[in-house]
Amino acid sequence: MEAKEIYQRLKDAFQDDILEFNAEVLQPFIKISPDKTEEIAQFLRDKDDLEFDYLMCLSGLDLGENLGVVYHLYSMKFNHKIVLKTEVSKEQPNVNSVANIWRTADWHEREAYDLLGINFVNHPDLRRILLPDDWEGHPLRKDYQPPKSWHGIPVTLANEEEQDGANE
Amino acid sequence: MEPILKLFTELLPGLSPLLPYWLLATLSALIAALVLFGFIAVFALFAIWLERKISAHMQDRLGPMEVGGWHGWAQTIADTFKLLMKEDLIPEKADRFLFKLAPMIVFSVSIASFAVLPWSRDFIPTDLNVGLLYILSISSLAVIGILMGGWASNNKWSLYGAMRSVAQIVSYEIPISLSLITVILITGTLSMQGIVQSQQGNFLSWNIFHYFPFMFVAFVIYFIASLAEVNRTPFDLPEAESELVAGFHTEYSGMRFAFFFLAEYANMFIVSAIAATAFLGGWLPPFSFLDFIPGPFWFFGKSLFLVFVQMWLRWTLPRLRVDQLMYTSWKVLTPFSFVLILIVSFWQLLTL
Amino acid sequence: MAQTNNFPETRFELEIPDPLKTDEFILNMGPQHPSTHGVLRVLLKTDGEIVESATPYIGYLHRTFEKHAERMTWPQVVPYVDRMDYLASMNNSLGYALAVEKMMGLEVNERAQYLRIIVSELNRIASHLVFLGTYGLDVGAFTPFLYGFRERERIIDLFEEISGGRLLYNYIWIGGVAFDAPDGWLEKVNEFCDYFEPKIKEYNDLLTFNKIFIERTANVGVIPADLAINYGLSGPTLRGSGVNFDLRKNDPYCIYDRFDFNVCIGKGEQGTVGDSWDRYYVRIEEMVESAKIVRQAVNQIPDGDAKETVPRNVRVPAGEIYFRTETPRGELGYYIVSDGGKNPVRVKVRAPAFCNLSILPAVARGTMVADLVAILGSLDIVLGEIDR
Numbered sequence: 001m002e003a004k005e006i007y008q009r010l011k012d013a014f015q016d017d018i019l020e021f022n023a024e025v026l027q028p029f030i031k032i033s034p035d036k037t038e039e040i041a042q043f044l045r046d047k048d049d050l051e052f053d054y055l056m057c058l059s060g061l062d063l064g065e066n067l068g069v070v071y072h073l074y075s076m077k078f079n080h081k082i083v084l085k086t087e088v089s090k091e092q093p094n095v096n097s098v099a100n101i102w103r104t105a106d107w108h109e110r111e112a113y114d115l116l117g118i119n120f121v122n123h124p125d126l127r128r129i130l131l132p133d134d135w136e137g138h139p140l141r142k143d144y145q146p147p148k149s150w151h152g153i154p155v156t157l158a159n160e161e162e163q164d165g166a167n168e
Numbered sequence: 169m170e171p172i173l174k175l176f177t178e179l180l181p182g183l184s185p186l187l188p189y190w191l192l193a194t195l196s197a198l199i200a201a202l203v204l205f206g207f208i209a210v211f212a213l214f215a216i217w218l219e220r221k222i223s224a225h226m227q228d229r230l231g232p233m234e235v236g237g238w239h240g241w242a243q244t245i246a247d248t249f250k251l252l253m254k255e256d257l258i259p260e261k262a263d264r265f266l267f268k269l270a271p272m273i274v275f276s277v278s279i280a281s282f283a284v285l286p287w288s289r290d291f292i293p294t295d296l297n298v299g300l301l302y303i304l305s306i307s308s309l310a311v312i313g314i315l316m317g318g319w320a321s322n323n324k325w326s327l328y329g330a331m332r333s334v335a336q337i338v339s340y341e342i343p344i345s346l347s348l349i350t351v352i353l354i355t356g357t358l359s360m361q362g363i364v365q366s367q368q369g370n371f372l373s374w375n376i377f378h379y380f381p382f383m384f385v386a387f388v389i390y391f392i393a394s395l396a397e398v399n400r401t402p403f404d405l406p407e408a409e410s411e412l413v414a415g416f417h418t419e420y421s422g423m424r425f426a427f428f429f430l431a432e433y434a435n436m437f438i439v440s441a442i443a444a445t446a447f448l449g450g451w452l453p454p455f456s457f458l459d460f461i462p463g464p465f466w467f468f469g470k471s472l473f474l475v476f477v478q479m480w481l482r483w484t485l486p487r488l489r490v491d492q493l494m495y496t497s498w499k500v501l502t503p504f505s506f507v508l509i510l511i512v513s514f515w516q517l518l519t520l
Numbered sequence: 521m522a523q524t525n526n527f528p529e530t531r532f533e534l535e536i537p538d539p540l541k542t543d544e545f546i547l548n549m550g551p552q553h554p555s556t557h558g559v560l561r562v563l564l565k566t567d568g569e570i571v572e573s574a575t576p577y578i579g580y581l582h583r584t585f586e587k588h589a590e591r592m593t594w595p596q597v598v599p600y601v602d603r604m605d606y607l608a609s610m611n612n613s614l615g616y617a618l619a620v621e622k623m624m625g626l627e628v629n630e631r632a633q634y635l636r637i638i639v640s641e642l643n644r645i646a647s648h649l650v651f652l653g654t655y656g657l658d659v660g661a662f663t664p665f666l667y668g669f670r671e672r673e674r675i676i677d678l679f680e681e682i683s684g685g686r687l688l689y690n691y692i693w694i695g696g697v698a699f700d701a702p703d704g705w706l707e708k709v710n711e712f713c714d715y716f717e718p719k720i721k722e723y724n725d726l727l728t729f730n731k732i733f734i735e736r737t738a739n740v741g742v743i744p745a746d747l748a749i750n751y752g753l754s755g756p757t758l759r760g761s762g763v764n765f766d767l768r769k770n771d772p773y774c775i776y777d778r779f780d781f782n783v784c785i786g787k788g789e790q791g792t793v794g795d796s797w798d799r800y801y802v803r804i805e806e807m808v809e810s811a812k813i814v815r816q817a818v819n820q821i822p823d824g825d826a827k828e829t830v831p832r833n834v835r836v837p838a839g840e841i842y843f844r845t846e847t848p849r850g851e852l853g854y855y856i857v858s859d860g861g862k863n864p865v866r867v868k869v870r871a872p873a874f875c876n877l878s879i880l881p882a883v884a885r886g887t888m889v890a891d892l893v894a895i896l897g898s899l900d901i902v903l904g905e906i907d908r
Contacts, residue, residue: 104752487660
């Protein structure tokens, strides 16, 4: 199924929660509202003509003002793909979790929470995954400042600031 | 005591009239003990080197080649010095007394087993009339040392290894004893020397070819069970390094570890020596015209061959799982050895 | 598929009457443990030998790759990519290079394309050989480990000759490869294939069809196909569950559509489809297929300048892409966002081992400690890739 048709199916079913469709880019994407992700995911997975049974990737990213979550879906049966996107503000980064639809999202969402601070509502076990539990801040945000030390272990190197200058 | 005393007086005829009997007996026992202790130490060094070379050649590599010159023969000596010089670590939360006691128990048990092994017609430290029974009972004591070591280390992996080891050794005692009972049925004696002497003649009169193929099966059962008894692959679960790090001796280092290590190789030799005595004619040569070669050569050669087979298996086979290990013992080896006892007894009744 | 939270039936259900109920034994497997393949920590709750729950804790090898990538120029990312799955560096940099090339709309020189196929398939063989060896170790057989490394050594020698590196190659660049093959290298690759193919029988005799090995792995850690897909497994781990899915066939990239090879899937020959033995055997069969691809590529390779299309300045237009390739461990995806500048805005890596490992708690429940080691080994994880 083409991205356009998938968009139509979703638009018919969810109307206002489907915010945008862009087929001009390399991989067409559909933008959805962050508190409907679970329903939309369920719809995409369970409808017989869509059957997106494979969540290839779930990425969080820092868009400057907002935080974004990108879902790359694939259907083993029909061999079609679609990209879903959603945006939340940095102050209230709440996205509905899809971990109960695709179990693989469990760890991906934990990673996005860990590195970007996106809060996945209804996630079964939202903890930090890569960083220590008592780490402060979310390193993949563009405005992240690493702490000077962690439990007495120096984190920032002495010449880090010089390097920063050199790179810019 | 008698045979070794006799050997001693024969070797030094001038001494015997001069010394009182009790002193002579003590001296000869001491010398025998020293000889055996030396043998165990040297054998363990040799066996470790041998194992490394055998494994290396089975795996398409050379193994130790540098230390000592010829094919790295001094490698294990160097390793021993390294172990001797290592810091003697005892974990803080360990039960210090039991922790120190465990390797001693394991090691003394394996030395004690050497007391009744017949090396030749004359050289047997003690020809107990219940020699086989003595060996079987003393070797089960090693379990206590292992459990002690595993418990006292206060390490969960060690405890796992110790528990596995106990379950395993206790289970495999049974097929071992049962398969040796068939030997006792045939020879009618529990004395190690008696068992050897009843196999006089060429190799066809060895117990392994008795009542062919039944005694051969008994030998195979004994051999498999003995692998489990000494924690060798495929039954090396107590020290399964990919599961339990190093099993019951995880926390041991330096000399205490060396004791466990020595005991392991001594045990390998003991179970092979029992197999050689009970099934392969002990110190008897395969043909009677080879009589001129002394007994220790045959005894050692047969045992060493079985040790080699143990090593061969170790570098070939993967490891069983705990439930499969128990299955093998209780549902395969034990029933089979019971059936063998029945068959051998009936055969004996029929041929009376 | 509606109810996917159901875990597979446990094999050892214990019903202990309440007064006898004893404490759970909490066991930390790792971060330093011989069979966690690196620095993985698995928190086990056991009842004797039986695992009641296993929770993996990762992150001990976290090297902030994704943050690093945001500060590097596009070609500078390549060496970092190599360090993720250090057993298959070639395959990792191939994925990144292809993704960036696709964003740039860059056509790569034919000869470079073939060289890329040859090195990545050789690296697949090398990686599977390490798996073969370590899996043997996991179930207690030491010898296959050295057999595997003996053959891998020859592949590494080939790589050393073409790229200068033995573990991390930095060979596949955006737009081509770093060096053309030296004289006689392709013949050596062919010789290696001649040498390697008969060795498969040796592994099969020694390990694959060993009775104890089969007992230890068949029917252990069965992953049904729908569960495998739902957990996002990929690569041999997914194919072991009987799913015929290989990105080289189903979503072809590079020039894989020019070669003739089979996709190996688990058939449940020794037990159930999707058990550890199937996952193991899929990898053994894949090595043969990879050797087949290498031979074809060596025969077809055209002359030319392999560095012809390597751009002086990498300018990536604004946009984003998710590009996936089949590494020895499965689907390696790069989600790359560019704003047209000289650094990527975001490089997210969908690491195959990361997803493969996430199924461990579901399959480990109710198995024995020894089985857990066998299952963990059959997932073939590389911590460098999981933690990034």
